[in-house]
Amino acid sequence: MALDKVNAVVIGAGAAGPIIAKELAVAGFRVVLLERGRWHSPWECRKDDLRNQRTAILGNAFGPEDEGNPRVFVDDRGEARVVLPSEGGYNNNAACVGGGTLSYGAMAWRFHPDDFRMKSRYGPVANSTLDDWPITYDDLEPYYEKAEWEIGVSGDDSGNPFKGARKKPLPMPPLKPDSIEHQLLEKAALKLGLHPFHIPMLRNSVPYGGRPACMRCRWCVGFACEVDAKCGTQNTVLRTALATGNLELRTNAMTKEILLDPGSRARGVAYFDQNDRLQEQPADVVVVCGGATETARLLLNSRSKAHPNGLGNNSDWVGRNLQGHLYTGAFGLMEQQTYDDLGPGASIAICDYVHGNPSIVGGAMLANEFIRLPVQFMNTRPPGVPRWGLAAKEFMKRNYTRAIAVQGPTQEIPVWDARCQLDPQVKDRWGIPVLRLSGGRHEHTVEIGDYITYKAEAWLQAAGAIQTWRRGGGRGLSGGQHQAGTARMGHDPKTSVVDANCRVHESDNVYVADASVHVTNGAFNPVLTIMAIAYRAGEHIARELRGKGV
Amino acid sequence: MKRRSFFLVAAGAIVAGACGNRRTAPWRALSPQEVAVLDAWCDALIPSTDGTPGAREARTARYIDIQLTRRFKRFRPQYQQALAAIDRMAAGRFASLTLDERTALLQKIDRGEGDKAQWGQDGGREVFNLILQHALQGYYGNPRHGGNHEYASWRMLGIPIVPVRGRGVGYGA
Numbered sequence: 090m091a092l093d094k095v096n097a098v099v100i101g102a103g104a105a106g107p108i109i110a111k112e113l114a115v116a117g118f119r120v121v122l123l124e125r126g127r128w129h130s131p132w133e134c135r136k137d138d139l140r141n142q143r144t145a146i147l148g149n150a151f152g153p154e155d156e157g158n159p160r161v162f163v164d165d166r167g168e169a170r171v172v173l174p175s176e177g178g179y180n181n182n183a184a185c186v187g188g189g190t191l192s193y194g195a196m197a198w199r200f201h202p203d204d205f206r207m208k209s210r211y212g213p214v215a216n217s218t219l220d221d222w223p224i225t226y227d228d229l230e231p232y233y234e235k236a237e238w239e240i241g242v243s244g245d246d247s248g249n250p251f252k253g254a255r256k257k258p259l260p261m262p263p264l265k266p267d268s269i270e271h272q273l274l275e276k277a278a279l280k281l282g283l284h285p286f287h288i289p290m291l292r293n294s295v296p297y298g299g300r301p302a303c304m305r306c307r308w309c310v311g312f313a314c315e316v317d318a319k320c321g322t323q324n325t326v327l328r329t330a331l332a333t334g335n336l337e338l339r340t341n342a343m344t345k346e347i348l349l350d351p352g353s354r355a356r357g358v359a360y361f362d363q364n365d366r367l368q369e370q371p372a373d374v375v376v377v378c379g380g381a382t383e384t385a386r387l388l389l390n391s392r393s394k395a396h397p398n399g400l401g402n403n404s405d406w407v408g409r410n411l412q413g414h415l416y417t418g419a420f421g422l423m424e425q426q427t428y429d430d431l432g433p434g435a436s437i438a439i440c441d442y443v444h445g446n447p448s449i450v451g452g453a454m455l456a457n458e459f460i461r462l463p464v465q466f467m468n469t470r471p472p473g474v475p476r477w478g479l480a481a482k483e484f485m486k487r488n489y490t491r492a493i494a495v496q497g498p499t500q501e502i503p504v505w506d507a508r509c510q511l512d513p514q515v516k517d518r519w520g521i522p523v524l525r526l527s528g529g530r531h532e533h534t535v536e537i538g539d540y541i542t543y544k545a546e547a548w549l550q551a552a553g554a555i556q557t558w559r560r561g562g563g564r565g566l567s568g569g570q571h572q573a574g575t576a577r578m579g580h581d582p583k584t585s586v587v588d589a590n591c592r593v594h595e596s597d598n599v600y601v602a603d604a605s606v607h608v609t610n611g612a613f614n615p616v617l618t619i620m621a622i623a624y625r626a627g628e629h630i631a632r633e634l635r636g637k638g639v
Numbered sequence: 640m641k642r643r644s645f646f647l648v649a650a651g652a653i654v655a656g657a658c659g660n661r662r663t664a665p666w667r668a669l670s671p672q673e674v675a676v677l678d679a680w681c682d683a684l685i686p687s688t689d690g691t692p693g694a695r696e697a698r699t700a701r702y703i704d705i706q707l708t709r710r711f712k713r714f715r716p717q718y719q720q721a722l723a724a725i726d727r728m729a730a731g732r733f734a735s736l737t738l739d740e741r742t743a744l745l746q747k748i749d750r751g752e753g754d755k756a757q758w759g760q761d762g763g764r765e766v767f768n769l770i771l772q773h774a775l776q777g778y779y780g781n782p783r784h785g786g787n788h789e790y791a792s793w794r795m796l797g798i799p800i801v802p803v804r805g806r807g808v809g810y811g812a
Contacts, residue, residue, distance in 0.1 A: 139781055147709075467776075477771055
C-alpha cells in the first residue's frame, strides 16, 4: 500500500541529499529523505583507531555493516570475489546520516576552472572518455559560496594564485598555523618559489553555526568530531530542513527501486523501512543522492519496458567512468621532532602543480597529510628498512615523531571500463542485486601520480628532510570515498546520463545530484563541489515544481 | 575541570576493570599451547630486547586471540595450521627457542620457503603477512581491543594517550 504522496523523495542523506531536502523544504515543498543508515551523535564518538571510517580493520564505524551488504570485486586478473564493506575492494564511502561528511577530514576545495574543461584545455586522450563539463566554474561559483557560508568553511586561499575568482572570502579564518609541519613546509615552499596557503576546511576554527571551534585533537579524518566542530550536512542544512516541518527523514530505510510509469515518468520509490517492510513512497520528483556507486546501483535496479537496462541507461553510460583519486606523494624524515599532537594535521597546500605541467594532463593539489595514527604509520618505511624485527621497531620508535607526509589527489583520466554493474547472482540482505566492480585506472593517471611524487619529495627536501622516499600508485580500480563519474552530466543523451540541471535525460522527473554526475573529478577532494551541485540542482528542482503549480 | 576529572576517573576504572578481566580470563580461540607459540612468534616480530616493551608485554597475542572469536574468525584454521607447522619445524620447542633461532625460522616462512605440504603452495608467505599485520595492530592499536597493554607502544613513541574529554591529557590518569 502506498504512503501519502509528497513533492519530492530524496534518496541518501550524505553530502548532497540534505542540501536538496533543505532547498525544497525551505521553499515550502513536502519532502521525504530516505537514508539507509542511522544517526550518530558526537558523544558516541569512539576514538578507535582500528574501527573507524578510514581504518576499518575491525569494521566501519559509520556503515554499512559487513553483514548483509556484499559486493563483488573483479581483480586485474579477471577473478571475481565477494568483498565486505570494510575491505578495500568494496570502495565504500559511508552509510549514515551525514554520510561521509560525518567523519571526513573536511577539506573544502573549489575545483579549478580548468577542471571543468579538461578536454578543451588538453585535447582528447587515447583510451579515455575525458570530456568537458556542460557547466563552468562560473556557473557553480555562487553555489560554492553558498556551501561555504551555510555549511561553514575556515581557511584562507588568498595566497593561492591558481584558482577561480571568488566573490566573497571564506566565513572563518584558518586554524592557527602553529604546527611544526606547517612552519617548516611554508618556509620551504616560499624558498622554492611556490605559493603555499591555508587549506579551506569544513571545520569551525571559531564558533560558527551554534557549534564550537575545533579542539585540535588528532582523531579527525575517519572519526566523528567529539565536539561537533566539523561541519557536515547532518549538523547544518539537515537541521534547517527539519525545522521547517516540511521534511520527514526516515533512517534505516533501504531504497529498492525507482517505480516507473509507462513512458518517461517515475511515480515514486519502493524501499524497505526500518522493520524491513516494503513501502511505496509516491512523489512528484525523485532525487537520487546515494554516492557514485550506490546511485548507479539504484538506477540499474530500476527497470521498465522503456528502460530495460535500468533507468538512464539506454546508451549504456550508467555505472561507467567510475573514478576517485590516485593519492601519491612522498615521506620525509627530519632531524628534529615534528610531531606536536596539533590536529587535524593537514593545514598547508600548494596548487602550483594542478595544471600547466609539461606533458601532463592536469595534475594534483599537494598538501601535508592529516596526523597519522601509529596503526596508519606502522607499514610506512623507506626502502631497505625491514618489515619486522628489532630494526622495524627501532625505525618506528625513532621516526614516528620525525616524519612528514606530503601527498595529493591526482585528477584521474576517466576510463570507460572502470565500472559498476549489477552482479547476476549476489544479493544483499533485502534480496536486492548488488554491485559488481571491475576495471582499473588509465595509464596516464599513474604517470601523473608519479610526476607528483617528485614535486612532493622536492618540497620535503627543501624543508630539511634528511631522508625522503616517494610513493606512487598503481592501476587498480579507483573509487573509495571520492567516488564519482557513474552518471555523467552532459548535453547529449548518447554520451551522458543527466543534463546540466542533473535531470536524467530519459525521465521528466528523476534527478541525480551527487558525485555520480562529475565528468571529471578535479585535482581536489570533491565534497564542496558535490555540495555546490546539490545547491544548484535543488534550486532548479524547486523552480520546476513551482512552475508546474505544485 | 571537575567534570574532566570525573571522566578520567570513570574511564580509568573502566579500562582497569576490563584489563583485569582479560588478565584472568581463559584464552578464547586458541589453546594454551597455541598461545605460547603465537606469543613467541609475535615476540620475534616485535622484540623487547631494546629495553622497551615488545609484542609480549603489550599482550599482542591477547588481541589476536580475542579477534579470532570475532572479526578474524575466518582466519582461525590458518592460524592453527601455521602455529602447528612452525612448532613442528622446531621439534615442538618453538616457544622455548632463543630470539635468534625463532627469527631464523620465521625468515624462511617470510621468504616463502616453508614446506609446501605444511604451509601450502606459497610456502607460508600469506599467513606470515596476515599474522604480521595482526601483531602490528595488537601492538600499535587501541588498547580497548585487548592489545597495546597500558599503552605500551604509545609510551614508546612518546605520544599522549587518548584524551577522554578535551586534549592534553597525560598518562597519569
